[in-house]
Amino acid sequence: MEAHETLDHGTQAVHHHHSHGAASRHAHGHHLLTVEDLTVAFRMYDEEAVEAGQGKKAVKGQKETGPGKGKKSGGEKGGREAKRAQRRPSAWRRYLEAPQREVEVIHSLSLSVHEGEILAVVGASGSGKTLLADAVLGLFEPNALVRGRIWFDGEPMDAASLAAVRGSRIALVPQSVASLDPLMRVGRQVEGAPQGRGAARRADKRRRAERRRELFARYGLDEDVARLFPHELSGGMARRVLLCCALMESPQLIVADEPTPGLDLDLAVRALADLRAFADGGGGVLLITHDIELALTVADRVAVFRDGTVVEETAVESFAGPDTLAHPFSCQLWHALPEHDFAPPPSVPAPGDECGEGGAPC
Amino acid sequence: MLEARAISFGYGSGPLLYEGFSLAVAPGERVQLAAPSGAGKTTLARILAGYERPRAGTVLVDGAPLPRRGRCPVQLVGQHPELTVDPRQTMAAVLAExxxxxxxxxxxxxxxxxxxxxxxxxxxxxxxxELQRFCIARALAASPRYLIADEVSTMLDAVTQAQIWSVLLAEARGRDLGLLFVSHSPALAARIATRVVPLA
Known part of the structure; x- marks a missing residue:
């Protein structure tokens, strides 16, 4: 990364795995966030092997154990064995011998976010976009296997250090409105817990309340809203509350996972304009979204995500027409927009299907 | 005809969201419900599908009030699929509902x-x-006469959105369904709607 600053970013649009927006910059000679070769897999029970019963024991390196003999025993026992194979194995056997497998959901993904930049991640639903957000925040499910390298502000990170900066230097705007605490009034949730002791604590509490009022006023939330519980909010109001939560502290990086669904156009534009203003002020934004049209208005670069990896990383300008898009899936996305053809791809591939690469004619 | 006649509604002792609101959706129609965020679109959708009872006014389906029990002829597909499925059931059981x-x-x-x-x-x-596909399948499997789609495609990518809407529109045409939908995307609404009703 030392030789990096000597590159002329104006002429070399693409270098080490990514392109640059006009406004982005490398402060202190490094990226704000770099993710390299990220792979996320889940260890889960292999239902298919269980359903197949004793016939299919050696699944993905699982050693055959236990008393159950396969179908391959002698011919004279064939009838009985066949009968046994037809029966589902008993409950305890299925429980004790349940084979497991690893399901890889994100495959060697690399991307980076610069200071002063919005990187929009668009792509198929179910392709692992939210898992990417979770990985950047160091939120891992107990059965997740996460490999790869993440740097934040020049420091190599691991799960513990990511967890330490989570909420202060990296903020999340979560996708689900269910992320709000159902038993806490939203004002308190946004303000968070004051720090310090005694007078300092009271001062911090006042500062937080002041900041919260500012944010609420900015997003057209009444003061009364602070007294409500999450179930009393409309979908759009809940989104705005989530956004306020993320902006409460002054983070360096905001990971916004679908911040706009449920907001009317006016509010959605305002929310994205705020993310833009945050980026212009020197922060970085990883904007995960389906709303391509809206994302294009604020983002510097777009990473097209499909089946767990980035298939194309390109400047926003490339989305002007299908001709400048390199990957067939990007073209499909372009054609499917209601503003353009609103057309599902002709050979409708099952979503998440690996063989769907054929693509629409561009 | 799915009719809302002079409906008034407000949560708890709070202010009324609307007073004397009326709306009619005929089979085969695709009506967009337009209003800013927080105006009560989702609440109206819930009232029409029988999840909430209005303070005043009635909801009629082909002249009869909504049935109190059994399969509802008005099916609602919600905005947050994760909140409309039982977290303790497998998806097969969810679909079988x-x-x-x-x-x-x-x-x-x-x-x-x-x-x-x-x-x-x-x-x-x-x-x-993926959840939203199940919710749509579940709603259609209940063979409704009217379908209410409350921002069903905001969590979908553009390709899937186009795919799901082409399925919904084909099913609506095939069964002569009346469709009432909410969307914040003007381009999407322009593609689908045969009529726009402002929620005043």
Whole structure:
């Protein structure tokens, strides 16, 4: 990364795995966030092997154990064995011998976010976009296997250090409105817990309340809203509350996972304009979204995500027409927009299907 | 005809969201409900589908009030699929709630691109878009006469959105469904709506 600053970013649009927006910059000679070769897999029970019963024991390196003999025993026992194979194995056997497998959901993904930049991640639903957000925040499910390298502000990170900066230097705007605490009034949730002791604590509490009022006023939330519980909010109001939560502290990086669904156009534009203003002020934004049209208005670069990896990383300008898009899936996305053809791809591939690469004619 | 006659509603002792609001959706129509965020679009959708009872006014389906029990002829597909499925049931059980014939279920699954391996999973093991397919399949499997789509495609990518809406529109045409939908995307609404009703 030392030789990096000597590159002329104006002429070399693409270098080490990514392109640059006009406004982005490398402060202190490094990226704000770099993710390299990220792979996320889940260890889960292999239902298919269980359903197949004793016939299919050696699944993905699982050693055959236990008393159950396969179908391959002698011919004279064939009838009985066949009968046994037809029966589902008993409950305890299925429980004790349940084979497991690893399901890889994100495959060697690399991307980076610069200071002063919005990187929009668009792509198929179910392709692992939210898992990417979770990985950047160091939120891992107990059965997740996460490999790869993440740097934040020049420091190599691991799960513990990511967890330490989570909420202060990296903020999340979560996708689900269910992320709000159902038993806490939203004002308190946004303000968070004051720090310090005694007078300092009271001062911090006042500062937080002041900041919260500012944010609420900015997003057209009444003061009364602070007294409500999450179930009393409309979908759009809940989104705005989530956004306020993320902006409460002054983070360096905001990971916004679908911040706009449920907001009317006016509010959605305002929310994205705020993310833009945050980026212009020197922060970085990883904007995960389906709303391509809206994302294009604020983002510097777009990473097209499909089946767990980035298939194309390109400047926003490339989305002007299908001709400048390199990957067939990007073209499909372009054609499917209601503003353009609103057309599902002709050979409708099952979503998440690996063989769907054929693509629409561009 | 799905009719709301002079409906008034407010939560608890709070202010009224609307007073004397009326709306009619005929079979085969695709009506967009337009209003700013927080105006009560989702609440109206819930009232029309029988989840909430209005303080005043009635909801009539083909002249009769909504049935209190059994399968509702007005089905609602919500904005947050993760909140409309039982977190303790597998997706196969969620889909079976509609009580449709297995063939019909299978047909809808194929139409909406629901993969067989999702059926044994629990809701939290699926993405928002995958869950929403189940919710749409469940609503259609209940053979409704009217379908209310409350921002059904905001959590979907553009390709899936186009795919799901083409399925919804084809089904609506095939069954002569009345469709009431909410969307914040003007381009999408322009594609679908035959009529726009402002929620005043």
């Amino acid at each position: 509609a009580g449709a014939a297995p063939e019909e279920e299978e047909r809808l699954r194929a139409l909406l691109g629901i993969q067989d391996r999702w059926l044994t999973r629990y809701p939290r093991e699926l993405s928002g878009g």
